[in-house]
Amino acid sequence: MAALVAGEVDAVTMSAPGLIPAVLSGAKVTFIAGLHNKMIFSLHAQPDIRSPAQLRGKIVGTDRPGTPTDYGTRVALEKMGLKVADVQPLSLGGSVVLWPALKSRQVAGVTLAPPFSFRADTEGYSRLVDTYDRPYQNTGVMVRIDQIRPRADTWLRLLRALRQANLRWYEDPKLAMFVMMKYTKQSDPDLLQKTYDFETNPPGFTKDLRVSDAGLQGMLDFLASTVRPEAAKAQPKEFYDTMILDRLAK
Secondary structure, three states, X not given: OHHHHOOOOOEEEEOHHHHHHHHHOOOOEEEEEEOOOEOOOEEEXXXXXXXXXXXXOOEEEEOXXXXXXXXXXXXXXXXXXXXXXXXEXXXXXXXXXXXXXXXXXXXXXXXXXXXXXXXXXXXXXEEEEEOXXXXXXXXXXXXXHHHOOOOHHHHHHHHXXXXXXXXXXXXXXXXXXXXXXXXXXXXXXXXXXXHHHHHHOOOOOOOOOOOOHHHHHHHHHHHHHHOOHHXXXXXXXXXXXXXXXXXXXX
């Protein structure tokens, strides 16, 4: 985000928790497309914890307030009929930190994103709930507002290519698996297949590249209740511009 605002890069892909606070602080940046419009988190617990009730009062690893993992944890708990106050939240970091904490039994449960959630399933940890049905503006394409019109043709070509790539993902599994293997350096066929299945079914890629109003509103509500009270006065439409997508649809 700092590089985008400073003009060191022309566009970035990032989720709403990176964009909204920057805009609220005065940064002139915006989404021009959405790539994922659903949440990707699932809550996993130690193998002996088989129900939400067994999680009450126990330590649940998460990230600092206002972060995507914190949001995922709160949504997961809410889906299970729990609140943050019903557990002992411990701010540790993202999945790369939370997964080892779960394995070493430092915590009773954690919220994970792929591929760590896949590993938790494989190794027998309890998957208590996932959030895949919940709207959430995950990764999207962001640019500086003053560069939308001057570079409209460039952004149009970019979004056309992204749309074609997303559709090709669904239509050509063999190519999708090859691209994943090449760029992630991951050769485990089971993990690659789980990743492909995850991105082919909900939450999946966004075929029309539209930004989710519901996903942005959920994040605004979350930030307003945690670290950015001024988010309560903001509206989803303040964080995206549809000009390029409207041209793409013609």
